[in-house]
Amino acid sequence: MTKQFRYIITSMLVIGLLSLSIIYPLQANSxxxxxxxxxxxxxxxxxxxxxxxxxxxxxxxxxxVSFGPRMTGTYACQKAGEYIKQKFESFNLLTSTQIWTSFGNRYNPRWFSGFNVIGTLPGKNPDSTLELVFNAHYDSVKVSPGADDDGSGVAAVLAAASVLSEFEFSHTIHFVCFSGEEQGLLGSKAYGDWLYETNKDKAIIDFNADGIGYSNSETTNNFRLWGTEDVSWLMDEISQLNDEYNIDFELDKRTLPEEGRGGSDYHSFVRYGFDSIAFFEGAWNPHWHSKDDTIENMDLPYLTRTTELISISLAWISDNPLSYPYVYIESPHKGMFYFEGREQKPVKDGSNQEKRTIIFDDIWIWAQVFIDESLIEKVEFYVRGKLQETDTEPPYNYHLNKISFFKQRVEVVAYGVDGQTSMDWMDIFFLNLRRRD
Ligand SMILES: [Zn+2]
Incomplete structure (x- = not known):
């Protein structure tokens, strides 16, 4: 081969590659x-x-299940957590752990510690104002293999994480496995606290799966969805996906009691005003919390369908713009003490009870709405169920300046242009002896 010929061949190759790289993106854009x-x-x-x-x-x-009963604090529970972490890493998720120490509920009045495992699939839209969480708990009670409670939920989280991580989505998805659930939602409380302290600019929607792999002969087509009222639109979307993709469940949709002491980790989200949908099998499993909560006593085709429905719902919401309002009380901050309108310090409560917010003198309530402003009609501020002020321009705020000697409930409701609403609330101990201008 002559030098000149080699030169021509090389030039043609370079030109060929260059033109490919120019044409290809043009085609993609077209x-x-x-x-x-x-x-x-x-x-x-x-x-x-x-x-x-x-x-x-x-x-x-x-x-x-092979680790044995995974009671929080045991070696088996720790091994299970490490196993989940390894799996998340193998799916190339951004993986981390959150170590927590917390006092148990009244049935378990002692200190526990453990760790949550978090695997994050970053969304590709840098302007996204929505993040999703899909959670389950990997601990079990003392004697139980915990196959359904909540091995089923963890298996669903792992399956969803392994499959969804092969795709790209607009919004970020966090796959999260908690421990300490059986002693009073301890792991998720730590996560909810952290989320409330650190998340300032995102709407959060959580999916909770706790016991999704059991059916009796009559409930193979039943699946329960309990969601906060603000995400009832999403429960309707899930119904549509269920029909459209022939998952074919009969869905039993209910509104979550806003402050009811939750039976599962969704409560750790709802108590801060984040939205959650909890998924439960159609009939309560009679083997729960016993040595008979085994894989043999589950309905595996049913678990496959429940996992499919949750996973495609997660994919759907992660790839659609947030077109419903999502309102969030930005200030005052739950769990703080305020004096003369200024944040002073956290209120010590020494337990895992609800955070107390104490306010002396008047204060401004600030609300943030995560949706395009043009889609928001108004934001209303209520105290004790009575409308106090309507604001139509961001930043949305209200000067709380009533005479008050005791506990008050503040509610903020955002209205979308199509009439959809979103609500956030907080209880405050409010002492204000005179009106100020
Ligand atoms: Zn459970």
Whole structure:
């Protein structure tokens, strides 16, 4: 080969590569973005359903159960947590642990410690104002293999994490496994506290799976969804996905009691005003908290379907813009003491009870709404259920200046232009002896 010939060949190669790299992005851009998005989400959902199968789920479930009863504080529980961490790492998620120490509930009045495992799939939209959490608890009670409670939820989180991590989504998804659930939602409380302290600019929607793998002969088509009122629109979307992709459950949708002492980790989100949907099997499992909570006593095809529905719902919400209002009381901060309008210090409560907020003298209430401002009609401020002020311009605020000697409930309601609403609330001990200007 002559030098000249080699030169010509090399030039042609370089020109060829350059033109490919120019043409290729042009072609990608020429696809109408609207059509591409729906198509690809539909395609993703179909692929997710294909990839989530019984074998994948049972693999995770048998590994978890093999550690023995996973009571918080035991070696088995620690091993299970380490196993989940390794799995998240193998799915290339941003993986971390959150160590917590907390005093148990009245049935377990002593100190416990453990760690939560968090695997994050970062969203690709840098302007996103929404983050999703999918959680389950990996601890069990003392005698129980905890296959359904809550091996089923953890297996679903792992299956969803392994499959969804193969795709890209707009919003960030956190896959989170808690311990300490059985002693009073201890792990999730620590996570909820941390989220409330650190998250300032995102709407949070949590999916909670606790016991999603058991059915009796009559409930193979029943699945329960308990969600906060603000995400009832999302429960309707989940119903549609359930029909559209032939998962075919009969869904029993209920509104979560806003402050009811929650039976599962969703409560640690709801107590701070974050939204949550809790998923439960159609019939309560009679083997729960006993040595018979085994894989043999579960309905594995049922668990596969419940995992599929939760996973595609997560994919759907993670790839759609937040078109419903999501309001959040930014200030005052729950758990703080205020004097003359200024934040002084945290209120010590020495237990895991609800955070107390104490306010002396008048104060400004600030609300943040996560949605395009043009889609917000107004924000209303209520005290003890009575409307005090309507604000139509951001930043939304209200000067709380009533005479007060005791506990008050402050509620903020945001209205979207299509009439959708979102509410946040807080209870305050409010002492204000005279009105100020
Ligand atoms: Zn449980």
């Amino acid at each position: 696809i109408p973005s609207e059509g591409k998005k729906t198509d690809s989400l539909d395609l993703k959902i179909n692929q997710i359903i294909d990839r989530i199968d019984q074998e994948l789920i049972v693999g995770f479930l048998s590994d978890l």
